Amino acid sequence: MSSVLEYLEREERVVGRIIGIRFYPIVVDRAFNSKIWDVEGREYIDFSSQWAVTNLGHNNPEVIEAVKKQLEKLVFSSHTTFPNAVGIELAERLVEVTPGDFKKKVWFGLTGSDANELIYKIMPIYSGRRRLLGFQGSYHGQTMGALSLSGHKALTRFIGFPNTLKAPYPYCYRCPFKQQYPECGLLCIDFLENNVIENAPAEDLSAIIIEPIQSDGGVIVPPPEFIPKLHKICKHRGISLVVDEVKVGFGRTGKFFAIEHSNVAPDVISMAKPMASGLPLSAVVGRGEIMDAAIAAHLFTSSAHPVSCVASLATINIILRDKIHERAARVGDYILKRLNEIREKHQLIGDVRGKGMILGAELVKDPKAKTPATFEAACLVYRAFELGLLVTYVGTYSNVIEITPPLTVSSEDVEKALEIFEKAVDDLEKDRIDKEKVRRFAGW
Numbered sequence: 001m002s003s004v005l006e007y008l009e010r011e012e013r014v015v016g017r018i019i020g021i022r023f024y025p026i027v028v029d030r031a032f033n034s035k036i037w038d039v040e041g042r043e044y045i046d047f048s049s050q051w052a053v054t055n056l057g058h059n060n061p062e063v064i065e066a067v068k069k070q071l072e073k074l075v076f077s078s079h080t081t082f083p084n085a086v087g088i089e090l091a092e093r094l095v096e097v098t099p100g101d102f103k104k105k106v107w108f109g110l111t112g113s114d115a116n117e118l119i120y121k122i123m124p125i126y127s128g129r130r131r132l133l134g135f136q137g138s139y140h141g142q143t144m145g146a147l148s149l150s151g152h153k154a155l156t157r158f159i160g161f162p163n164t165l166k167a168p169y170p171y172c173y174r175c176p177f178k179q180q181y182p183e184c185g186l187l188c189i190d191f192l193e194n195n196v197i198e199n200a201p202a203e204d205l206s207a208i209i210i211e212p213i214q215s216d217g218g219v220i221v222p223p224p225e226f227i228p229k230l231h232k233i234c235k236h237r238g239i240s241l242v243v244d245e246v247k248v249g250f251g252r253t254g255k256f257f258a259i260e261h262s263n264v265a266p267d268v269i270s271m272a273k274p275m276a277s278g279l280p281l282s283a284v285v286g287r288g289e290i291m292d293a294a295i296a297a298h299l300f301t302s303s304a305h306p307v308s309c310v311a312s313l314a315t316i317n318i319i320l321r322d323k324i325h326e327r328a329a330r331v332g333d334y335i336l337k338r339l340n341e342i343r344e345k346h347q348l349i350g351d352v353r354g355k356g357m358i359l360g361a362e363l364v365k366d367p368k369a370k371t372p373a374t375f376e377a378a379c380l381v382y383r384a385f386e387l388g389l390l391v392t393y394v395g396t397y398s399n400v401i402e403i404t405p406p407l408t409v410s411s412e413d414v415e416k417a418l419e420i421f422e423k424a425v426d427d428l429e430k431d432r433i434d435k436e437k438v439r440r441f442a443g444w
């Protein structure tokens with residue numbers, strides 16, 4: 001077997017750069033729960049969950065068991081034309097577990113981008129209104145419709161479709177209106193309604209899509225009233241509310257779906273990443289009339305893949321049976337508290353925030369001016385990697401360390417990871433990091 005560096009050289013020769021965001025040199029060999037081993041047998045604690053996918057830990061034994069059984073029975077049927085039983089069972093389950101006391105239906109795909117691509121395509125057809133609204137900083141995916149709905153800098157390489165508008169997300173640490181919450185009285189929602197929506201114009205606006213916590217945008221948690229107020233505006237103006245739960249769904253925030261914190265039943269929810277514990281699967285659950293709006297408008301040969309569907313059924317059962325979301329709330333509160341203690345000792349950390357087990361630490365060069373510490377974020381995740389902890393960074397300024405451990409992480413690994421994190425911050429502040437090594441891993 002090659003070494004990590006040899007593999008990376010081999011990769012460089014044959015795998016296109018289009019596919020990667022790299023933060024440090026790693027080539028994964030195997031994994032279990034919150035641990036990952038590289039091809040040289042080096043052990044890491046995975047506090048990324050591979051971009052919030054392995055909510056139930058790597059290689060969850062119960063999910064693997066269900067998958068093995070399904071593999072022996074039926075590897076594939078194309079749900080488009082030859083529906084499989086587990087796809088139908090999963091659709092029934094998703095309708096049950098999503099909020100909303102109205103008739104719902106499900107669409108299946110393979111990845112978060114294709115789920116949000118459906119939103120882009122179907123909402124104007126359903127409503128007869130041509131435009132859609134997303135938020136600055138949002139990440140909905142890489143396909144043309146999904147990236148058009150997005151407001152993340154990383155997706156600006158392509159111009160996207162012109163029928164999408166963007167509004168400011170309530171990023172209180174860096175309020176675009178230079179206000180303080182709660183004294184601001186939520187000026188942002190007022191601006192959204194009376195400026196952005198009014199001029200859209202509202203009569204031509206089919207849907208508003210929002211991440212209940214903006215994750216790639218910088219782990220930004222909106223004030224609690226924001227989404228309920230947004231929902232009210234949507235209802236009043238006949239606009240559908242679409243919630244993107246691709247990254248924060250399936251227990252991560254302390255509820256099964258993050259939108260449940262707002263007590264709102266959106267018209268449509270998109271989901272993917274953790275829903276099949278690492279197997280490719282996405283879904284959109286929406287009002288029946290929306291999901292029936294156009295026949296064969298968005299289908300893929302391997303949508304509702306039976307193996308992924310079985311993994312998803314097992315994932316849902318485990319989360320609900322073991323109340324994994326409640327554990328996420330408890331452990332997440334503890335990590336947040338510890339991160340705040342670390343912040344108090346280190347000026348580099350300007351803000352710490354999150355909900356459940358999606359947490360962010362925003363790095364700044366100086367706490368008053370809040371100048372983003374971008375290269376420092378790259379150095380910090382690199383140093384954490386050298387010390388045995390895997391984390392990434394996100395945000396408009398690439399300066400927010402994202403902490404999304406598996407919801408099943410052991411208390412022992414939480415303690416070890418936090419120790420490593422603090423040591424990495426300390427090493428960074430004391431200039432003990434080899435910057436040249438970091439520069440080779442540009443991140444995003």
Ligand SMILES: Cc1ncc(COP(=O)(O)O)c(C=O)c1O
Pocket residue numbers: 051111112113114116139140141142211215216244245246247248272273
């Ligand atoms: C909120 C959100 N939506 C959609 C996507 C796109 O998902 P995928 O990368 O599976 O296509 C992402 C990916 O990071 C995401 O965070």
